[in-house]
Amino acid sequence: MREHPIPYGRQHITDEDIAAVVETLRSDYLTQGPKIKEFEDKFAAYVDARYAVAVNNATAGLHLAATALGVKPGRRVIVTPMTFAASANCIRYCGGEVTFCDIDPETYLMDIRKLAEILEAHPAGTFAGIVIVDFAGYPHNLEEFRKLADRHGLWIIEDACHAPGAWWTDSNGRRQRTGNSRFADCTVFSFHPVKHIATGEGGMVTTDSKELYDRLMLYRTHGITRDPAMLHATDEGGWYYEMQELGYNYRLTDIQAALGISQLSRADAGIERRQEIARRYDEGLADLPQVKTPARAEDILHAFHLYVIQVPDRRALYDFLRKEGVLAQVHYAPLHLMPYYRRDGWKEGDLPVVEDYYRHCLSLPMYPTLTDEEQQYVIDKIHEFYAR
Numbered sequence: 339m340r341e342h343p344i345p346y347g348r349q350h351i352t353d354e355d356i357a358a359v360v361e362t363l364r365s366d367y368l369t370q371g372p373k374i375k376e377f378e379d380k381f382a383a384y385v386d387a388r389y390a391v392a393v394n395n396a397t398a399g400l401h402l403a404a405t406a407l408g409v410k411p412g413r414r415v416i417v418t419p420m421t422f423a424a425s426a427n428c429i430r431y432c433g434g435e436v437t438f439c440d441i442d443p444e445t446y447l448m449d450i451r452k453l454a455e456i457l458e459a460h461p462a463g464t465f466a467g468i469v470i471v472d473f474a475g476y477p478h479n480l481e482e483f484r485k486l487a488d489r490h491g492l493w494i495i496e497d498a499c500h501a502p503g504a505w506w507t508d509s510n511g512r513r514q515r516t517g518n519s520r521f522a523d524c525t526v527f528s529f530h531p532v533k534h535i536a537t538g539e540g541g542m543v544t545t546d547s548k549e550l551y552d553r554l555m556l557y558r559t560h561g562i563t564r565d566p567a568m569l570h571a572t573d574e575g576g577w578y579y580e581m582q583e584l585g586y587n588y589r590l591t592d593i594q595a596a597l598g599i600s601q602l603s604r605a606d607a608g609i610e611r612r613q614e615i616a617r618r619y620d621e622g623l624a625d626l627p628q629v630k631t632p633a634r635a636e637d638i639l640h641a642f643h644l645y646v647i648q649v650p651d652r653r654a655l656y657d658f659l660r661k662e663g664v665l666a667q668v669h670y671a672p673l674h675l676m677p678y679y680r681r682d683g684w685k686e687g688d689l690p691v692v693e694d695y696y697r698h699c700l701s702l703p704m705y706p707t708l709t710d711e712e713q714q715y716v717i718d719k720i721h722e723f724y725a726r
């Protein structure tokens with residue numbers, strides 16, 4: 339057993355990060371100050387998006403996106419079951435209904451053929467939109483999803499919590515950065531410490547639409563606006579604001595934004611390090627026929643939030659690694675089998691591909707500060723397990 343167990347993910351905080359936070363603590367604004375817009379602008383530039391809205395976590399961001407896109411009771415939305423609960427819960431917060439669509443057995447993303455089957459099997463107008471997740475950091479080909487969505491009049495929320503810094507290639511050979519929101523309507527990112535960029539709690543919503551941007555901004559702060567162009571009344575005076583919708587307080591603080599700005603400046607280095615770690619796992623596990631390593635493709639950049647393997651005896655390997663100080667994790671138990679969603683009638687056997695994936699998946703340690711020695715230890719322990 340190691341003195342310090344190796345987690346599956348971990349934040350990386352530098353002296354520069356700490357200095358940036360301290361500087362903000364000494365400034366005039368702890369919240370609603372200039373760091374928010376600076377973080378939004380820099381993040382928008384990073385993912386090549388037109389608009390970005392900082393929020394207090396990605397769950398709030400998903401709720402804002404679903405609200406801005408008009409989800410309400412009676413609206414039905416198609417969601418991938420291979421994700422964290424928040425990707426589907428945001429639809430339920432708005433009173434909408436969730437239909438789960440099975441995943442592709444290679445990429446673990448929503449299977450676009452199954453999505454097309456669901457859409458064709460229902461009358462036009464049954465579904466309002468889809469929520470897709472760039473699972474583990476594997477970016478969607480959003481051109482294909484957009485075409486299908488347009489044929490059926492659907493909007494797209496892309497939950498890219500796993501994929502800041504990823505890109506994919508469109509049919510013209512152009513690289514499209516995940517979250518540029520030229521294909522999805524809204525893209526949502528998380529800055530939880532296990533994700534690429536850590537602010538403690540935090541998130542960002544990107545969009546290409548001015549109309550959606552205005553709605554996201556309105557709902558982020560209680561539905562209140564001071565924007566003269568949006569006010570119903572005229573010439574009330576400089577103090578005047580209006581609450582125009584029932585919104586929320588989903589603001590990020592300046593303290594967190596300062597940390598985010600500092601973290602963002604190292605984001606590319608983090609992605610590069612994740613590629614190296616993935617390559618070393620690919621090579622180090624290649625001789626084990628029991629281990630299925632993640633799908634790779636030439637025309638994408640995988641962001642590798644997670645490095646997920648599939649093995650026949652997952653429970654035994656998980657327990658063995660834990661005993662040896664390697665805190666591998668399971669992402670995720672499929673959402674449709676959670677007690678909450680079972681209440682809608684979902685049951686074992688409904689989505690066979692994701693259920694099979696879940697029986698075999700294991701996420702190995704993957705974060706930029708994982709040392710070569712630690713990674714070699716993980717690889718050696720997996721070999722030891724299969725040599726028994």
Ligand SMILES: *Cc1c(COP(=O)(O)O)cnc(C)c1O
Pocket residue numbers: 395396397398421422424425471497499500527528529530539540541
């Ligand atoms: C982490 C995560 C979320 C939630 O992020 P928070 O910032 O913790 O609210 C949502 N979706 C996915 C896919 C995630 O990984």
